[in-house]
Amino acid sequence: MRKVLLLILPLFAGILLYAQPPAGSARKGDAYGEKIIAKGALSLEELAGKLSSSKEDGVKARIKGTVLAVCAKKGCWLTMELPDNTKMQVKFKDYGFFVPTAIAGKTVVLEGVARQKLVSVNELKHYAEDAKKPQAEIDAITAPEKQVRFEASGVLVL
Template identity: 45%
Template sequence: MTFSETNVLTTSQLAELVTEQDSLQATVTGEISSSCQSKGCWLDVKLADNQTIKVTFRDYGFFVPVEDLSGKTVVFTGTAKRTVTSVETQRHYAEDAGKTPEEIAAITSPKEELSFVADGLVIK
């Protein structure tokens, strides 16, 4: 997929635009904080205050390299919305990220977060 890198939002701008009940089509740029080390099926992109946006890929239509992508800039396009992530799903993501059993066990409650389903992305 090709997409235009014009009218690109920062992750902070995106977070301000997406309210609890809205979804938003957007192209966004940000810094990768972590990524799936198992299959390359998701990214966490930094927000302010140590928060992240979970970026997954529509219909598992593509993947990112299974390597440490932390600190790299990414531009992604698709749909953002607020979601509640279950404990089970959070633990699955933590396992994919290579977290320790203790870190995984410490996840005990659902988490409201900003999520993004990408139709395409470019890692710079």
């Protein structure tokens, strides 16, 4: 019994560590995911224009903007504000990397694919819970919402 417990304890500790966002303060030059460069990054206004004029399902782009919020649980998503004051949700390709929660408020470059998506009430409530919003705000979510989603393959802090 003691041997089994000694084997399970490191496994449990590993799971707890895995569920945490990366440590760090997201300093200038820090990169997450694939290595990317800042040169040629579009503004969020330019991205919005490309999305509205595109007939494709998704628009590949390198964009630059300020992070509004990040998943407080493990850094698995972040949000940015678009020119029309809507929020763009950013997830990370294949759930392959996370960002530190200290990235909120920082200017970053993202590379990946942007898409328009109708987001369900359940998904909106899930993200509100992840963001640790008040229960009253979560309960107020009653209708699906059209959002811009960005799947990033890399993030670079400026």
